[in-house]
Amino acid sequence: MTPTAAETEQTKLGLFTPHPNLSDEINRNIVQSEVEGGVLLDHVPVGVVLEMETTNRFYEMENRGDGRVLISGHPKFCPEPVLVSVHGSTWGRSMLKMRYIGRGMFLEFRHPVHGIIRTSLIHDVREVQRPGQTGRPVFQVA
Numbered sequence: 001m002t003p004t005a006a007e008t009e010q011t012k013l014g015l016f017t018p019h020p021n022l023s024d025e026i027n028r029n030i031v032q033s034e035v036e037g038g039v040l041l042d043h044v045p046v047g048v049v050l051e052m053e054t055t056n057r058f059y060e061m062e063n064r065g066d067g068r069v070l071i072s073g074h075p076k077f078c079p080e081p082v083l084v085s086v087h088g089s090t091w092g093r094s095m096l097k098m099r100y101i102g103r104g105m106f107l108e109f110r111h112p113v114h115g116i117i118r119t120s121l122i123h124d125v126r127e128v129q130r131p132g133q134t135g136r137p138v139f140q141v142a
Contacts, residue, residue: 038102039125041067041086049128052101055120060128067099069109077114084109089122101125
């Protein structure tokens with residue numbers, strides 16, 4: 001199937017083109033995640049620390065690479081930093097945006113003791129500026 005001129009232009013501009021094999025709800029969620037913004041963990045340099053605000057908590061995450069982060073901020077699951085594997089963000093169902101930390105979504109990760117954990121709704125994610133760090137952040141959150 002040949003793309004239309006409008007679809008070709010959307011692709012050039014980096015705009016999302018709804019996928020015909022996905023439901024309208026899923027296509028809307030994908031567009032909304034682009035609007036809300038977030039962080040693709042694979043684009044964050046190793047060692048960068050992010051702060052994530054959810055409905056119930058503030059988490060701190062240090063990127064360790066390959067989808068792993070050192071996370072803390074939950075009194076039961078991670079009162080002290082623990083190394084976890086980030087699956088990605090979800091809208092509350094089984095579909096994930098892999099290794100993505102998205103505003104308006106729920107983060108899902110695998111804890112070495114407690115198994116799969118899903119956070120409350122993510123309100124914000126930003127890089128933490130450390131003492132002695134000068135200038136602009138190492139990483140810009142979309």
